Amino acid sequence: MNILLGVTGGIAAYKALNLVRLYRKAGHEVQVVMTDSAQAFVAPLSFQALSGHPVRTELFDPEQEAGMDHIALARWADVLVIAPATANVLAKLSAGLADDLLTTLVLACDRPLVVAPAMNRVMWQQPVTQQNLQALQARGITVVPPGEGEQACGETGEGRLAEETAIVTATESVQSALSGSSKPKNDQAWLKTQAFLQGKQVLITVGPTQEPIDPVRFLGNRSSGRMGFALAQAASEAGANVTLIAGPVALPTPAGVRRVDVATAQQMFDAVQAEFAQTDVLIGAAAVADYRVAEPAEQKLKKSPDADELTLKLIKNPDIIGWAGEQKAQNGGKGPILVGFAAETENLEAHARTKLQTKQLDMICANQVGDKLGFDQPDNALTLITAEHTRHLTRSDKADQARQLLQVLLEWQADLKF
Ligand SMILES: Cc1cc2nc3c(=O)[nH]c(=O)nc-3n(C[C@H](O)[C@H](O)[C@H](O)COP(=O)(O)O)c2cc1C
Known part of the structure; x- marks a missing residue:
């Protein structure tokens, strides 16, 4: 080169x-x-x-x-x-x-x-x-x-x-990404996926969120953002117009992808709301904090010599993908395809199916974490679940999982009413 x-x-x-x-x-x-x-x-x-x-x-x-x-x-x-x-x-x-x-x-x-x-x-x-x-x-x-x-x-x-x-x-x-060397060039399924996604608006949330405790500390999580970035790259390679709403991660933006950086769940929610009306596919791959500190301290918290305990009051964050599901339901099922992620350490499929239903999503990608897979690992083994279908992907790198996920979206598009 x-x-x-x-x-x-x-x-x-x-x-x-x-x-x-x-x-x-x-x-x-x-x-x-x-x-x-x-x-x-x-x-x-x-x-x-x-x-x-x-x-x-x-x-x-x-x-x-x-x-x-x-x-x-x-x-x-x-x-x-x-x-x-x-x-x-x-x-x-x-x-x-x-x-x-x-x-x-x-x-x-x-x-x-x-x-x-x-x-x-x-x-x-x-x-x-x-x-x-x-x-x-x-x-x-x-x-x-x-x-x-x-x-x-x-x-x-x-x-x-x-x-x-x-x-x-x-x-x-x-x-x-530009030369396409990371994807199978003549793969028929991939060519069809390209035709399917060409010109579509794909919005992907990615990475962890950081909820401030005081000006120097925050509540975070172990999400590396790699799965979401791989999805952004794959969707962009397939010709989609991709916007990434990224929590704090140090990953380079894939070529041709528009990136909006945020830190907290509320900022991520605001950014999703701003983009939602123009979106054809929303993939919620971010690990959004469920709770935030009710009142972050304005100055750095000091260790008190007398107190062995410190209590932080947490309040609920907005449920971003749940909000999207509600918007779509209120609109008679019209709106973007909604794909969520469920990162679980136990009862993977059961938890994922509950999330699919309660959040009114079209597809959920169940993601076993904590067993040398998932967060901050190069490989993944997603289970893709809709109301009608389940597909277990065999373990592979996240770029491959991302392409397979998009191909399955195409395969199941009739049920997803795209
Ligand atoms: C000793 C010294 C070190 C500098 N280091 C940096 C630096 O690390 N990053 C930076 O943005 N500017 C730095 N600057 C300022 C730039 O050199 C200055 O803004 C210059 O106009 C940049 O020109 P350029 O962007 O055309 O190369 C430094 C200046 C000096 C005198």
């Missing part, structure tokens, strides 16, 4: 050298474009030596424009990656600016873009930076979120460049 790597002016620019090395080791071709600021951190010659190509830095470069001009460079690329991406470049991309070679290339290139932001934690937390990121994600750009830890500026917090290996994985998964 041909990777065009943009390096911008952050302290983590030196880590992009290792990224080039890892890409080359994995068999990819890399050409590097550096912004002016990036060259203050690392010399272009280092990237030239590691990539085996001259490094491009100037938009107006008569020598290069006679050879590999910027349009040829954009056409050469299979994927564009910007790592590290400064707050400045995120703002420019969000606004659609093209005032240097890198940002011009982004606009001139119709290949997928992956950005890996890195910056001081205060810059990262600025509402304007977060808004820029959300705008990029909404356009289907893949963001590899930064990690937490010690920063070069001496502070500790979120904003460190993601691990280089995570950036390589995100780059390769974006590309494989």
Whole structure:
């Protein structure tokens, strides 16, 4: 794969050298474009030596424009990656600016873009930076979120460049989603699923929710979001317009998928309500907290020397998929296909069937958790249940389970009145 790597002016620019090395080791071709600021951190010659190509830095470069001009460079690329991406470049991309070679290339290139932001934690937390990121994600750009830890500026917090290996994985998964190498290309059932989902609006909730206890603590759960992200990728590959409403997870957004990030169950509910009217298929794969803390403390709770116990009062959260079922029932059964997930540690099918009925869903995907399957595991073995049918899927990776789930939706569509 041909990777065009943009390096911008952050302290983590030196880590992009290792990224080039890892890409080359994995068999990819890399050409590097550096912004002016990036060259203050690392010399272009280092990237030239590691990539085996001259490094491009100037938009107006008569020598290069006679050879590999910027349009040829954009056409050469299979994927564009910007790592590290400064707050400045995120703002420019969000606004659609093209005032240097890198940002011009982004606009001139119709290949997928992956950005890996890195910056001081205060810059990262600025509402304007977060808004820029959300705008990029909404356009289907893949963001590899930064990690937490010690920063070069001496502070500790979120904003460190993601691990280089995570950036390589995100780059390769974006590309494989586009080339379709992760799915069986000539599989008849999959081709039919594509015809079925083409242009449909698919809304997927995913990941855990976090319910604040105080400004630094929350109630959460072990959901990794992998199943929902696999579903988003599979539905997008099948030609659906996919929106992911994602609780806090550090997973790259699949290519072409619109992502809305939320933290609490209430925020997830608000986002689902905003999208519901335009939705053809709603898949509730998120592990939504049933309860939240009634009154989160405004300041960090302190350990009291006299009290051995601390009681938190919890109140019920909105039942998102239950609300969707009720809306559809009130509308005489018209509305999106509703698919829920039931993650259970015991009596899997019985609990799942109860949930199917009480929440008035069309299908439920029963998900055994806690036995080396389910949460935070690469594999799954779903049991798909509707009022008329039951299908046990054999254990496989979550990408395969996601494709099978969509194929079964197609198979059973007559009963689901799609
Ligand atoms: C020592 C130093 C370190 C910097 N580190 C970062 C950083 O990690 N992330 C960031 O967004 N900006 C950082 N900046 C600020 C950017 O270099 C500055 O916003 C610049 O205009 C970015 O240009 P570019 O986006 O075209 O590369 C740093 C600046 C200095 C002087």
